[in-house]
Amino acid sequence: MSSDSDKLRLALSRHFVDSGEKERLMNLLRNRLAESGWNDTLYAQCRETVRQRKLENVTLDELVKESSDFGRSSVNENIKKELLVQIKKYLDTAFDS
Amino acid sequence: MNKSKSSKSSAAASQADSQQQLEKQREANQAFFRKVVTERNKKLDDLQKTHTVLEDNVSKLSQQSNGTKNGSSGGITKATMAYSLLGELIDECIYDVLFEAHRDIKQGNNICQICQTRILSILTINHCCVFIVSRPGCDIYGNTYAANSLPSYECVGCRRMIAAVRYAPHLEKCLGLAGRQSSRVANRRLGSASPFASSAIQSSGPSDDHIALSDPETSHSDNKKKKKPLSSSATNGISRIKKLKTSSSSEKL
Numbered sequence: 001m002s003s004d005s006d007k008l009r010l011a012l013s014r015h016f017v018d019s020g021e022k023e024r025l026m027n028l029l030r031n032r033l034a035e036s037g038w039n040d041t042l043y044a045q046c047r048e049t050v051r052q053r054k055l056e057n058v059t060l061d062e063l064v065k066e067s068s069d070f071g072r073s074s075v076n077e078n079i080k081k082e083l084l085v086q087i088k089k090y091l092d093t094a095f096d097s
Numbered sequence: 098m099n100k101s102k103s104s105k106s107s108a109a110a111s112q113a114d115s116q117q118q119l120e121k122q123r124e125a126n127q128a129f130f131r132k133v134v135t136e137r138n139k140k141l142d143d144l145q146k147t148h149t150v151l152e153d154n155v156s157k158l159s160q161q162s163n164g165t166k167n168g169s170s171g172g173i174t175k176a177t178m179a180y181s182l183l184g185e186l187i188d189e190c191i192y193d194v195l196f197e198a199h200r201d202i203k204q205g206n207n208i209c210q211i212c213q214t215r216i217l218s219i220l221t222i223n224h225c226c227v228f229i230v231s232r233p234g235c236d237i238y239g240n241t242y243a244a245n246s247l248p249s250y251e252c253v254g255c256r257r258m259i260a261a262v263r264y265a266p267h268l269e270k271c272l273g274l275a276g277r278q279s280s281r282v283a284n285r286r287l288g289s290a291s292p293f294a295s296s297a298i299q300s301s302g303p304s305d306d307h308i309a310l311s312d313p314e315t316s317h318s319d320n321k322k323k324k325k326p327l328s329s330s331a332t333n334g335i336s337r338i339k340k341l342k343t344s345s346s347s348e349k350l
Contacts, residue, residue, distance in 0.1 A: 005173050008173065009173070009178075009181075012178060013182075013185075016182065022186070025186060026186055026189065026190075029186050029187070029190060030190060033190055039194055042191070042194045042195075042198075043194055043197065043198050046194070046195060046198040047198060047201075047202065050198075050202055058199065058202060060195065060196070060199050063195050063198065063199055064191075064192075064195060067191075067195060067198075068188070068191050068195075071187075071190075071191040071194070071195075072184075072187060072188075072191070075187060076143075077143040077144065077146070077147050078143075080183065081147075083183055083186065084179055084180075084183060087179045087182050087183060088175065088179050091175050091178060091179060092175075095175075
């Protein structure tokens with residue numbers, strides 16, 4: 001049922017986590033985002049959206065649907081580039097060994 | 098005569114004042130406008146740069162992928178993998194922020210226990226106190242519920258819908274972590290040999306009290322269920338000790 005590419009993806013995510021690389025990159029990303037004030041921007045945007053649309057009992061799902069696009073698009077290009085460089089280095093080492 | 102003259106001059110003075118105020122406001126508006134425009138231009142420049150970089154890379158990748166496709170992955174390039182990993186990382190960060198926002202919104206509707214105030218404006222992000230309700234019959238957020246009205250969820254192993262209250266014990270039996278009977282049943286379903294059952298008993302020792310309850314149920318479920326082979330994804334994260342060792346050694350890159 002699961003094709004080769006799915007198996008490869010699964011194995012790669014496992015290796016990503018097990019080798020500790022995911023945690024290292026998560027910390028790096030979190031630092032960069034906090035420095036650039038992205039956290040606060042997204043937080044304010046969420047609360048503003050909820051307040052404007054008067055959604056009293058928002059579920060997490062609805063919140064995700066509305067604000068995740070904004071969150072993804074508002075990450076600075078520099079941060080994305082930096083992370084991508086690191087990820088590509090990791091992929092090179094993972095595929096060679 | 099004097100009074101009218103003074104009133105005229107005061108009117109003129111107030112007119113001059115209001116004109117000055119208008120001018121100041123105009124200047125402030127213009128400065129703000131300029132700031133917004135420069136920010137937008139910066140963003141546009143950044144995006145333009147990434148666009149050109151990506152265009153260059155697309156042509157390179159199409160040349161590369163013709164070479165590496167046959168070698169490694171069959172359809173997935175390194176760039177795709179890189180982007181999907183980056184997407185996962187960013188999504189986690191987004192969820193972190195959204196959890197906090199959701200929690201604050203929910204608790205913002207309650208009255209604080211200590212200072213007896215409610216958060217009226219969203220500008221106060223860090224309130225002094227903690228919102229915990231301790232009335233009998235409610236959970237800490239003040240919600241009441243009946244056990245039967247809770248939603249049901251899909252079991253990870255057998256893919257049936259199970260009520261929330263019964264989820265944990267069902268999962269124990271389904272994955273064979275509860276005791277003798279369920280580990281034998283689960284092992285048969287997974288298609289492995291029973292010698293694993295003995296190792297499972299040692300690892301799940303303090304579940305003997307479940308066996309008295311579980312016997313009529315498991316024998317019933319034995320007769321009823323046709324053995325559906327569990328999908329491999331269900332056993333990846335929750336497999337037994339021995340299975341974990343063998344599977345990790347075979348999947349290592």
